[in-house]
Amino acid sequence: MDVLESPPEARPAVVTGGPRRRRRGSGRLTPYLLSLPTLVVLAGLLAFPLVRMTMLSFQRLTLRDLFTGAAPQWAGFANYTTVLSDGFFWTVVLRTIVVAAICVAVSVLAGLLIALLMHRVSGWVRLAMMVAMMLVWALPQLVATQVFTWLVDTDWGVLNWMLDKLPGVDFSNHSWFVDPVQGWGVIIALVVWGAVPFLAISLYAGLSQVPKELVEAATVDGAGAWQTLRRIKLPILSPLIVVVTTLSVIWDMGLFTQVYIARASKPELDYYSLAVYAYQEAFARSNYSGGSAIAILTVLLVLGVMAFYVRQMFRIGEAD
């Protein structure tokens, strides 16, 4: 099945052969000259800040140092021990992981079900679903969050009004963010709503690649809908599912905008995700060193997942 993996012959001969060196001297420098601006940007905006942040996490930068420009004092592992021995940090770690896990599981599953559904409906319904999802996908995250906050508004929110219509339920003036569990419920709904279009549309495209003959042959052999799904469609789809799941994990572990904006730029402690925690520590409490330590721990936490995704994508970059 070359749908599954890139077959070895897809790797062009160029990789092994190397470039034919046409013009010696000047030609050799060309790739370096071409990539120089990119390298400068990456060095200045990525490498340097990363090094600086790592250093910072081992220093104690005070506001005074910030204004005088004096070199901050080295603090060894002090920032890390402070953070790691703080029960609140672990609460936030656990919360971030649980929220991300729910978001990823629900959105990938929903995306898969919607993709399957799109193959069952009539053409015009599929179009309607596509248009709806495109609109949602295109909407800026910040705007989407504000719209959701408005939907669940305590006094005039349309959600409270709808739920209130249910018999025996009183949701008038219900405040969704007082109880963090409900508040996170709203945030998770928002994340899933925003993620489903990408997932469903990608998986729909992937499902369309499943050869019809295979499905037909299975049906002739007496396989039911569930069996064709489990034994044929899902195995063929699995590389794509892995990639979109990995991406979702990375995105949802870095959850920031939805929380920060849903709490109107002033998130309470109950609404800290790791990204929010690092940001607030640095910019709301001017604890730049502590914030850096948290940020680095966050990156380390997702590094394994990132490495996996990068390896998958790297193969493509190498192949052609």
Add this chain to the structure above:
Amino acid sequence: MVRRRSATLAWNAIGLAFALVMVFPVYWMLATAFKPANEVQTFTPQLVPLHPTLDNFRSVWHAPNFLVDLENSLIITLTSVAIGVVVGFLGALAIARFRFYGRRAIILVILMVQMIPFTALLIPLYLTLNRVQLTNTLPGVILTYLILVLPYTVWMLRGFIVNVPRELDEAAMVDGCTRLQTFYKVILPLTAPGLVAAAIYGFIQTWNEFIIINTLNGASKWNLMAFLAANQTLRGTTWGPLMAGATLTSLPVVIFFLIIQRNVALGLTAGAVKG
């Protein structure tokens, strides 16, 4: 067959219900934006604006800072996208057309950078820009936004350049083109759609950004997203004008997104389906 048809009918109903649920928040934003103030805050929400008005749009248009922030948004996005696409095209050329020492490292970094949550990078960036007195300036933000634009641009353009057959380069060089001439006479025109797609994607990324600019700059040097964020409070937000502002701010992004959505989906998952 009757059973089959009724099954399709049921699936259609579920599909439509899903579409409605998905689109409802977007609809509610628009509906709120066009309602007069007294219809926004009602105990029984009106599903359709009965007396559509442009009042909310007028009020947000004349709100302090809206026009300034609109101008800032345009200056920042256009400049950083222009720089990012030029730099990115050159970088993509190098990666797609040459095998050289350090190529793998560049690809690796470009893929990595899209993963790192940039709120993490914000701390050192803020401190550095503060040191060189580029905080509270537009150039400081434009510079920082290159990290949002460049990696994806290089990655996307690489894909387009790889698809231009090498034989074309070679034919042009046989006909007397220098290497440089093949770049702008052969590859550049053939990757034009890619350049447009990359530019639009960069536009969306930078237009939507709010936390970097919010952190680096004061209120007079914000963009429209930071403007929207600042106009929301925990209690007592005026939702009519805010939803009108949100509609106006989203409009260019939504239009552009619909143009390039195919490329975005492919860029993120490329190769996972077909080898």
